[in-house]
Amino acid sequence: MAEQGREVEFREFAESRADWLRKVAFLLCCDWHRADDLVQETFTKLYVQWWRMRHVENPDGYARTVLVNTFLAEQRSAWQRWTSRRSAREGTEAPAPPxxxxxxxxxxxxxxxxxxxxxxxxxxxxxxxxxxxxxxxxxxxxxxxxxxxxxxxxxxxxxxxxxxxxxxxxxxx
Structure with missing residues (x-):
């Protein structure tokens, strides 16, 4: 029963913060597809550590910190450097919303x-x-x-x- 309450609690948090986190992620990476990936990874990390959220004063600040750290860790990876160079060569930047x-x-x-x-x-x-x-x-x-x-x-x-x-x-x- 407690597990079900945790699921509902997390789902409500995620649904209410998804658009906000997506905008922050886009400002960080300037690509809507990568922003979606960053938000997904952030929610995955938050879900795994959801039990900590009961002890956090500012859940939005915690979520934002996880997002920024996820973005910065991704920037340090060899895969990201390779895909960034490839995207620049091919001109495959994701279009911004109209x-x-x-x-x-x-x-x-x-x-x-x-x-x-x-x-x-x-x-x-x-x-x-x-x-x-x-x-x-x-x-x-x-x-x-x-x-x-x-x-x-x-x-x-x-x-x-x-x-x-x-x-x-x-x-x-």
């Missing part, structure tokens, strides 16, 4: 161009509005690391966005 406004697409493309750790830091700091300390806790690093990753990530984003705007302006002249 509801995305143009400015949002530029930002997402720029996010995709910066390193994964910087991307994760920026998503946690500015999309989730976490403090430096909360971001450090979620990423398992120091506050100094979060500050430097944030500064470098913003610098890289500005460079990418400036390059795109100069290129776009050059084409329209």
């Amino acid at each position: 509801t995305d406004p143009e400015g949002s697409l530029d930002l997402r493309r720029a996010l995709a161009a910066i390193p994964p750790k910087q991307r994760a830091t920026l998503v946690l700091r500015y999309y989730h509005d976490l403090s430096v300390e909360q971001t450090a806790d979620a990423l398992g690093c120091s506050t100094g690391n979060v500050k430097s990753q944030t500064a470098r990530g913003l610098q890289a984003l500005r460079r990418v966005l400036d390059t795109r705007s100069v290129t776009a302006a050059g084409r329209t002249l």
Whole structure:
């Protein structure tokens, strides 16, 4: 009976957080198919450790941390490096949903161009509005690391966005 209650509890949590986690995953990886895979893997990890959730103050924060750590671990794998290079060569980037406004697409493309750790830091700091300390806790690093990753990530984003705007302006002249 307790097992059935656990199943229902987890299913309700997963159904209520799936869209939110998918959006976060997309911001991290910039590919809807990979985002779905990341969310699926995150839910699998959460299900296995579901008994811990009763002792967690912030279940959303815990789920987000699992998602970010899953994404970062995937970035370090040889398989991911191979598939990223292959996708870049073949131009097989997954299309964004048609509801995305143009400015949002530029930002997402720029996010995709910066390193994964910087991307994760920026998503946690500015999309989730976490403090430096909360971001450090979620990423398992120091506050100094979060500050430097944030500064470098913003610098890289500005460079990418400036390059795109100069290129776009050059084409329209």
